Amino acid sequence: MTSDFQPKSDFLRVLSERGFIHQCSDFAGLDEKARNGRITAYVGYDCTAPSLHIGNLISAMMLHWLQQTGHRPITLMGGGTTRVGDPSGKDETRKLLTVEQIEANKNGIKGVFSKLLHYSPDGNGAIMVDNAEWLTKLNYIDMLRDIGRHFSINRMLSMDSVKLRLDREQELSFIEFNYMILQSYDFVELSRNYDCCLQMGGSDQWGNIVNGVDLGRRMGSQQLYALTTPLLTTASGAKMGKTASGAVWLNADMFSPYEYWQFWRNTEDADVSRFLKLFTLLPLDEIAKLSALGGAEINEAKKVLATEATALLHSRAAADEAAETARQTFEQGGAAETLPTIIIPAAELADGLGVLAAFVTAGLVASTGEARRLIQGGGLRVNDEAVSDPRSTLDPTLLRDGAIKLSMGKKKHVLLKAE
RNA sequence: GGGGGAAUGUCCCGAGCGGCAAAGGGGGCGGACUGUAAAUCCGCUGGCUACGCCUUCGCAGGUUCGAGUCCUGCUUCCCCCA
16 A cells, blocks of 8 residues: 555545545645546556456446546557566566457456546547557657667566566567556557547556556656556455356356346355455445444345445346345255256256266356266255265256256256256 | 487376376365365366276387387487587
């Protein structure tokens, strides 16, 4: 955390109170600027996947508060930079994505922001731009002369993103080495065209952002600022956002509102307060009350966290439905209608469907082998009864209200319906 | 250009005298205990039409009853010399 500086601007005060701030290039200067008028700030998003994930949410939330406190957010799509690939925090070169993939990913990512920001060309309406617009037009010689000359290789070699690779004797290709130059240039470009003076991002972006600030100074832009968030980890130190099945995606078609709700519901006790501040819009005094709950009561706070976070990203209705599904499933031990459902042909069930196949079809296990192992460990249940024989079959007599409830472990349930 | 190393279970790290579905971690998953938490303990962590069959140790061949392990060629990476 950066000193005990007391921000006077609404913007930094909110971010600071809610725990968003890790580092800032010039806290006092930025605070002053934000207090004296509307500023424009941006966060860049790489288009490496068809959806953003939890790790991206924290910076998106910063943009939200930026707008709420009267300033203008820019969401920068990395349509250009993704073609190069950011080496920060990565052990190995990522495979280059095709231009088509990048475009497709970009379109997948865009949607999320409309949940958190108002877009409009006027006032403090958010704007979305794509750095492919200017990066793809750069001419190599011009770029070297205008931009490249401001970069010192000596200094670039000392940047974490580069040093790490070199220290570990892992290859860093020239194309990746250029990433920070392009990102720096983005900042200057946005500062010229949109009067943007602040770039925010995760702490792993500090080096890239500060380089942009520096380039701005060398190229005679206005004073630029850098602001980063802490790296999102759980209280036990694990990197957030990775689950068994992969990342916690923000797009509903990749990670359903119900799964999303469950993700937050399973937060560790020690993280509840921090996450309420970061990922919900609840006022701080209310969060303080919730955080004060001790022992088993903290579960109430987790439900609020789950519902508020889900409502913010998906919708209030989806959040309430997820909460209700969870209530029926976990608190009453029933099978809520709204659990994830898999439909199979009625004939298949009438003929007797093998349990192993059923669990594979339901997507609860990846293979029949895994299903067998889980059965041995007592981890699979049909209508809440542990499965003991891998050769047993499911038939229509097991239908309860038209569905068979398949469960893996205590938390994952799927309804199997026949049609 | 010359010399020397390295690539292992498709999550990662990492052992591996010619008999290996391959030691050990980490991570993940399941079970017990709980509060859908943490900590702790136990189990699992190639596939299948499953007491049997099939496919795995960078790639392609070869020697052998049998190769991750030996030989040849290739690819990629690292180190030293130039």
